[in-house]
Amino acid sequence: MTLPSDILDKNRKTLVELLLKEIPPELNLASIEFEGPEIVLYVNNRQAIVKFLDTIKAIAKKIRKRVVVRASPDARLPPEEAKKKILELVPKDANVDPNSIVFDETLGEVWIKAEKPGAIVGKGNIIRHFVLAETGWRPVPQRASPLESKMLNTIMSNLLKQSKYRLEFLRRVGERIHRDVIFKNNYVRVTALGGFMEVGRSAILVETKESRVLLDLGINVGAIHDPLKAYPEIDLDAIRVDELDAVIVTHSHLDHVGVVPLLYKYGYRGPTYMTKPTRELSAIMIQDLIQVARREGRDIPFGEKDLSTMILHTIPVEYDEVTDVAPDIKLTMYNAGHILGSAIVHLHIGMGLHNIVYTGDFKYSSTRLLDKAVSEFPRVETLIIESTYGATKQQSRQAAEQQLVDIVKRTIERRGVVLIPVFAVGRGQEIMVVLNEAIEKKLIPPVNIYIEGLINEVTAIHTEYPEYMSKSLRDAIYRGENPFTSEHFKIIEGDVGRPDIVEDRPSIIMATSGMLTGGPAVDYLRLIASDERSSLIFVGYQAEGTLGRKIKDGMREITNVVEGKVEVLKINLEVHSIDGFSGHSDQTELVRYVLNIKPKPRNIILNHGEPNAIYTFARLISRAVRDPSSGYQTVPNIFTPSILDSVNLTASR
Amino acid sequence: MTLPSDILDKNRKTLVELLLKEIPPELNLASIEFEGPEIVLYVNNRQAIVKFLDTIKAIAKKIRKRVVVRASPDARLPPEEAKKKILELVPKDANVDPNSIVFDETLGEVWIKAEKPGAIVGKGNIIRHFVLAETGWRPVPQRASPLESKMLNTIMSNLLKQSKYRLEFLRRVGERIHRDVIFKNNYVRVTALGGFMEVGRSAILVETKESRVLLDLGINVGAIHDPLKAYPEIDLDAIRVDELDAVIVTHSHLDHVGVVPLLYKYGYRGPTYMTKPTRELSAIMIQDLIQVARREGRDIPFGEKDLSTMILHTIPVEYDEVTDVAPDIKLTMYNAGHILGSAIVHLHIGMGLHNIVYTGDFKYSSTRLLDKAVSEFPRVETLIIESTYGATKQQSRQAAEQQLVDIVKRTIERRGVVLIPVFAVGRGQEIMVVLNEAIEKKLIPPVNIYIEGLINEVTAIHTEYPEYMSKSLRDAIYRGENPFTSEHFKIIEGDVGRPDIVEDRPSIIMATSGMLTGGPAVDYLRLIASDERSSLIFVGYQAEGTLGRKIKDGMREITNVVEGKVEVLKINLEVHSIDGFSGHSDQTELVRYVLNIKPKPRNIILNHGEPNAIYTFARLISRAVRDPSSGYQTVPNIFTPSILDSVNLTASR
Ligand SMILES: [Zn+2]
Ligand SMILES: [Zn+2]
Ligand SMILES: [Zn+2]
Ligand SMILES: [Zn+2]
Ligand SMILES: [Zn+2]
Known part of the structure; x- marks a missing residue:
């Protein structure tokens, strides 16, 4: 087998020697590489991988490093064959999209998009390792989100295009991480x-x-x-x-x-x-x-x-x-x-x-x-x-939610529009969950919740990573009860008729930016500012100097320049600011x-x-x-x- | 004229342009160099230098830099001729040693050793500049010390040997100091x-x-x-x-x-x-x-x-x-x-x-x-x-001096030896001045003061630089009343008979090291430790663990190994520690x-x-x-x- 391409320094040499002693010969080791924080074992006998999973886990624990097993390039099935195999091996209820199985030849990885990515991994990674043993490709599951994130697609396709550089980069980082030092810090x-x-x-x-x-x-x-x-x-x-x-x-x-x-x-x-x-x-x-x-x-x-x-x-x-x-x-x-x-x-x-x-x-x-x-x-x-x-000090989350529901309820009852300016990343998704639950629990009537701005892209990312959310939300999503895909949410994209939207009464509008410094929120405010039945609700911090802060502090007239004309807007809607959602x-x-x-x-x-x-x-x-x-x-x-x-x-x- | 050898960056260019505008053409400028923190004007017309001294001083003030004028190498007299001229120009009472006039061709400097180096400089540097104008060499006066410092001689001769490198070094530093920066620190x-x-x-x-x-x-x-x-x-x-x-x-x-x-x-x-x-x-x-x-x-x-x-x-x-x-x-x-x-x-x-x-x-x-x-x-x-x-808190200097004089006086009266361990650099010279004055003022009888160790070399350096001492001491030395050359001091060099010295009673011995960690002081202590008439006086800090500290803290027996034999010494002499000399x-x-x-x-x-x-x-x-x-x-x-x-x-x- 080959050692990492460059001459090993002492620290890595020791690790490699330790590994060589411990790795079962049956795996037929092709090479050992340091890739970023991981130590990658490239083996020729991919079929033996599953058998020795516990052995390798024990080795990793012993040397206190992240150890990963891959089939050596020669030991991988051709992509088309591998694809067939994968579709056989992966449980049907994972709902794999056959058109989104992508092979990264440099890293020996196969990206598999599925509605239930967890099913590709399996309990204790077992299915993941079966795929590896049978095809020679290491599966990287991805969630097929009901809300598509453009950014995520761009990121993944760029990473794929540059995977050769990325392998070099990871090996360079691996060398650096494992360089020799005298541990007398x-x-x-x-x-x-x-x-x-x-x-x-x-x-x-x-x-x-x-x-x-x-x-x-x-x-x-x-x-x-x-x-x-x-x-x-x-x-x-x-x-x-x-x-x-x-x-x-x-x-x-x-x-x-x-x-x-x-x-x-x-x-x-x-x-x-x-x-x-x-x-x-x-x-x-x-x-x-x-x-x-x-x-x-x-x-x-x-x-x-x-x-x-x-x-x-x-x-x-x-x-x-x-x-x-x-x-x-x-x-x-x-x-x-x-x-x-x-x-x-x-x-x-x-x-x-x-x-x-x-x-x-x-x-x-x-x-x-x-x-x-x-x-x-x-x-x-x-x-x-x-x-x-x-x-x-801030009020409790429960009190904040109660206050929000109360204001929304009253506004709906008088057939007004509720406008909630939100930040792209932060409280937006939280407010969505609160409002959806309030409708489900019949605390407020089922009105349309229009959502416009960067917040939608961010919501899509949330649905890609349920494992990073609270246990209860994560479990709900795994059960198929994804609050972000609720029928009450109306996602606004492209150039829509905002004047038409504010005619849908009563309704709720969530839009960026959170401090009214720009974005669709400002446009919506112009459309409903003079309407006494409507409400503006701040749920986040309003910084000094922003329009949001001025209105929060009591300003009741906005001067705007629209298409060259000066427009003075009376603010007659109710203005509320709720702390506790921070x-x-x-x-x-x-x-x-x-x-x-x-x-x-x-x-x-x-x-x-x-x-x-x-x-x-x-x-x-x-x-x-x-x-x-x-x-x-x-x-x-x-x-x-x-x-x-x-x-x-x-x-x- | 030539600009500094390398390409000038903006900062130095600006300075040079300013200088070129201001420097009188009559000086016939040969070049401008940045040497360390100084800007050196090399001029061809050395005779004109004195005439424009004030002009150059004004320029220096204007640009807030140290400006120095030297004759260009071509405008310097040959060393032998220059030497004759120097001996003519410098006032006789400077007492120049003709054998110690040394020329540094690279820097265009002439080192002149004299008993009164101030006389070579003259009021407002006037004689220094006359020498420069007449010979083309910039005089560097040095004090001919009555006590010779070997270290100073070594330093000066080494600097002379390497003067070519030193010029390069100074020009490199000059470039660095005057490099371009954006002053928005x-x-x-x-x-x-x-x-x-x-x-x-x-x-x-x-x-x-x-x-x-x-x-x-x-x-x-x-x-x-x-x-x-x-x-x-x-x-x-x-x-x-x-x-x-x-x-x-x-x-x-x-x-x-x-x-x-x-x-x-x-x-x-x-x-x-x-x-x-x-x-x-x-x-x-x-x-x-x-x-x-x-x-x-x-x-x-x-x-x-x-x-x-x-x-x-x-x-x-x-x-x-x-x-x-x-x-x-x-x-x-x-x-x-x-x-x-x-x-x-x-x-x-x-x-x-x-x-x-x-x-x-x-x-x-x-x-x-x-x-x-x-x-x-x-x-x-x-x-x-x-x-x-x-x-x-420490007692006052006067109180400390009084205490010292009292102890010395009593010891002399009973025909004992006073042993004062001293640090090489620090209080030694101070104690010398105090004891000498006490003798001059007849507060104590005129006994021999033996001085041994590195302190003598340090005293020599003191006499080279009276301008760094207190005004009163400096003035005394200028008047020819150098306390360090007092007849009472007996400088011990080489292998002398220390047993003979302690037989000269009463007397005072000052010796290193200050904390009795080694050096002649320890030897002297051995010789007089058992003598009840003698005194040991600490005038400086005694660090934990040193022999000085142990004795100061009350130890009254020293075990020594001398030439393989164990020797136990009773300490019977008086032990004193005086604070206030720090x-x-x-x-x-x-x-x-x-x-x-x-x-x-x-x-x-x-x-x-x-x-x-x-x-x-x-x-x-x-x-x-x-x-x-x-x-x-x-x-x-x-x-x-x-x-x-x-x-x-x-x-x-
Ligand atoms: Zn932050
Ligand atoms: Zn943050
Ligand atoms: Zn210090
Ligand atoms: Zn110091
Ligand atoms: Zn000190």
């Missing part, structure tokens, strides 16, 4: 590059003696005209793109992922780790950012090409799965409860030297869509926690998280908040952790860094 | 690399968007067996030797300069800035460090070659003189009052964006040897202050410095102290600056960083 430090004492442009650099990893790399969209405030401090010398080991993205909001394409434009060719939903949603968000900027004639320092490069170098990870991202850093992502695919990042550093939990944005209570954020970890020495609502933990939840997290950290670093939120939160937890019943044996260090401060986590203080 | 941050929450291995990295500068780079000699604690964190990625603009050394103690040679071993070829006395004393200290390590069979990761490389790349600066060290950083050194040549560093960054004062080690009261540290600066936003005695500010002086500094900083960073000293000092000043009468309009931020923490000085907090 003596420090771990984090540097605030953005999103400290502020919200927007989140970015944290984690450095050890061996490695450098970025946690998030966001843009402050609100400050986009001021490069000094819009982008994180990535021209700091500590970030040299050629020596960066990994970018880790918690979720798809632009304040966390928006600047990653710029890094690739600067020449970064290393991996970016995120969940699959985050990859898809990020692509949607960033593409929209670029397109809006172009439409408005604003400069943005990267384009769609850089976004594609980012996607090409993205390595998806799943919740609760341990992944090597550097010789001395293991990454695990946990559910953050914030938006679809959002993650709390856990870094295990230097064979136990230090463990970091970075919450990203998180919600420490369950919602319709998502389970509550995880708060238990194998180890934690440092907690980096978001503080958006460090100074704000995807962020409120003050009470934040403090509770610090008290509940297991085990207890000895450093707590506050980020993602305005100074008032940060300092209020710091004061609260500083008091809380001193309570003998708090569970904190020793008082942790609390840090409130500013941008470009670094904190040495391993210093004794 | 938006941050200044400092990183603690060593000497924070501890004493030893002082090192601070200052970073701007354009530049990187190191302040000090010391070794923790006490931890020399543990590389993780002995050396600063210079393998941090932020320090890339090829992108470092400058190393700035405050003074010659090993905890501030000891690791600079290692940087050159790592490949650094940029400049190190320090005062001339610091250069000479550092060479002595580092050479001793290397030799002792070799003698004791200990590993030290650099050698004499690296020390020479450091000296070769050292650019001397004088107190109160502004020097460009990076495109956006100007350095000024001020008297620190700690040891000869010690400096407080002032950095003026980014055309006024930020100003840093770093005290290094400093004494905020005057001593026999040195004036009190400077506390007034053009601007200060950040003060980085040493905290060695943040938790300790070169560090004590607690009261530290607090007073924070209150007196002008203008008032808005950030105060504490370093160079054990945690207890740091926290005590932080508490004291945090209270002091809140007093309305403190002069602080707003309460400054007080930082107590650990190693590898960074502080963004320009963040709004």
Whole structure:
């Protein structure tokens, strides 16, 4: 058999020798490759794979690595034959679409779209492995969504086109991850590059003696005209793109992922780790950012090409799965409860030297869509926690839902239109579920719910990844009760007659943008603003300066310029603002998280908040952790860094 | 005329164009070169130089640069002719040694050794310039010291041998300093690399968007067996030797300069800035460090070659003189009052964006040897202050002197020997001045004062640089009353009969090492330990674990192995320890410095102290600056960083 193409350094040599000793000769090993965080065994005897699955699992556990088995290229059936075999092997109720079976010759993978992708995998991956044994192709199941995501299709077909490069890329990353190091790390430090004492442009650099990893790399969209405030401090010398080991993205909001394409434009060719939903949603968000900027004639320092490069170098990870991202850093992502695919990042550093939990944005209570954020970890020495609502309390989710249903009910009763401006990614899907359930439970009459804007594309992504949603929602979807495909939803695409839609009374309209800064929502508002029977309901944050904020604060006249003419609009509809739908933990939840997290950290670093939120939160937890019943044996260090401060986590203080 | 050899970038082009416009044609300019921080005008008409001195001074002021005029090589007299001319021109009472006139053809300098080097310079540099005009050689006066420094001679002859390389080096540095930058700096941050929450291995990295500068780079000699604690964190990625603009050394103690040679071993070829006395004393200290390590069979990761490389790349600066060290950083050194040549560093960054004062080690009261540290600066936003005695008060200098004189007097009266262990660089010269004055003033009888060890070499350096000592001492030396050449001092060199010396009773012996860890002091102690009439006087800090500390703490028996035999020594002599001779500010002086500094900083960073000293000092000043009468309009931020923490000085907090 052949060893990896290049000369092995010591670390990989040891691993390979260990593997050679353990792998049953019957498999007839062709080669061993390090591809990204995975070690891939290419075997000639594909039929033997299933027999030795447990053996290989045991080996993987022993060497604490992700081990994957593939048939060597010579041991694969020709695609047409393989396709026939697959259609035989896969259970009928998976509902495979025969026209969407696609072969990736470089990676030896076959992508199979099915209505029930889980059936392709089978319990304990058993069917997946049967397909591999019988055809030599490794099946990658995909969900045939009832709502088609254009973005996902584009991403997948691009990845397929570039699969040769991608294999090279993965092998390069694999080498880097498993490079030799001396494991006598003596420090771990984090540097605030953005999103400290502020919200927007989140970015944290984690450095050890061996490695450098970025946690998030966001843009402050609100400050986009001021490069000094819009982008994180990535021209700091500590970030040299050629020596960066990994970018880790918690979720798809632009304040966390928006600047990653710029890094690739600067020449970064290393991996970016995120969940699959985050990859898809990020692509949607960033593409929209670029397109809006172009439409408005604003400069943005990267384009769609850089976004594609980012996607090409993205390595998806799943919740609760341990992944090597550097010789001395293991990454695990946990559910953050914030938006679809959002993650709390856990870094295990230097064979136990230090463990970091970075919450990203998180919600420490369950919602319709998502389970509550995880708060238990194998180890934690440092907690980096978001503080958006460090100074704000919100009403409960139940109260918020009740308030929404009440307003909608009253508006329907008087035959008005309910307009709910929504963000593309965030609360939109949540509100959809609430409204649908309210109709099902007959709390409100069955009216049409019109949905227009980017939110539809995002809903499609949700239906592709039920496994990232709350257990109850996921189970409902598996049972075939997908709330997003409810008959009550009317998806508006292309140039429709909005004036006709507002004539369908009573009805509900959900449209972007969430703060009335543009998009169809503004158009709908113009059409119903003067109607006293209708209602405008804000369910999200309205930033200073936006039309949404002005109306929320009491402005009752809008001046618009439409086709050259000045139009003054009286606002006679009811205006409501409902708090409690936020995807962020409120003050009470934040403090509770610090008290509940297991085990207890000895450093707590506050980020993602305005100074008032940060300092209020710091004061609260500083008091809380001193309570003998708090569970904190020793008082942790609390840090409130500013941008470009670094904190040495391993210093004794 | 020729422009600098390489293609000029914009910044230097602008400077050159400005100069070309302003320089009188009569000078007949041959070329303009950027040599280190200086701009050198090479002129063909050397006779015209004196006439235009004021013009050139005005130009220098206008462009805010150091401008130096030299005759072009073609316009210089042949060395023999020049020598004759020099002996004619220089006032007779300078007492020039004709055999020590040395020509450096590459730099166009002539080194002239004289008893009164000031006479070669003349008031307002006038004689210096006459020599230049008449011979074409730029005179560099040197003091013919009554005590010869071997180290200084070695340094000077090495520099001469390598003067061609040095010219290339200076031009390379000149290019780098005047490189093009966009002056829109938006941050200044400092990183603690060593000497924070501890004493030893002082090192601070200052970073701007354009530049990187190191302040000090010391070794923790006490931890020399543990590389993780002995050396600063210079393998941090932020320090890339090829992108470092400058190393700035405050003074010659090993905890501030000891690791600079290692940087050159790592490949650094940029400049190190320090005062001339610091250069000479550092060479002595580092050479001793290397030799002792070799003698004791200990590993030290650099050698004499690296020390020479450091000296070769050292650019001397004088107190109160502004020097460009990076495109956006100007350095000024001020008297620190700690040891000869010690400096407080002032950095003026980014055309006024930020100003840093770093005290290094400093004494905020005057001593026999040195004036009190400077506390007034053009601007200060950040003060980085040493905290060695943040938790300790010391008696006054007068009280300490009185105590010393009393003990010596009593010992002499009973015909004993006074043994004073001293550090090579530090209090030795101070004690010498005190004892000499006491004899002159007849406070004690005129006994012999034997001096042995490295202290003698250091005393020689002191007499070379009277301009770095206190005004009163300097004036005395100019008047010919050099206390260091007093007849009472008997300098012991080579293998002398120490038993004979202790027979000269009564007498005083000053010898290294200061903590009785080795050196002649230990030998002398053995000889007089059992003698009840004699006295042992500690005048400096005795570190944990040293023989000095044990005796100070009450141990009255020493077990020695001499030539294979175990020898038990009873200590019967009187043991005294006098505080108040320290070169560090004590607690009261530290607090007073924070209150007196002008203008008032808005950030105060504490370093160079054990945690207890740091926290005590932080508490004291945090209270002091809140007093309305403190002069602080707003309460400054007080930082107590650990190693590898960074502080963004320009963040709004
Ligand atoms: Zn978010
Ligand atoms: Zn966020
Ligand atoms: Zn010192
Ligand atoms: Zn020191
Ligand atoms: Zn000191």
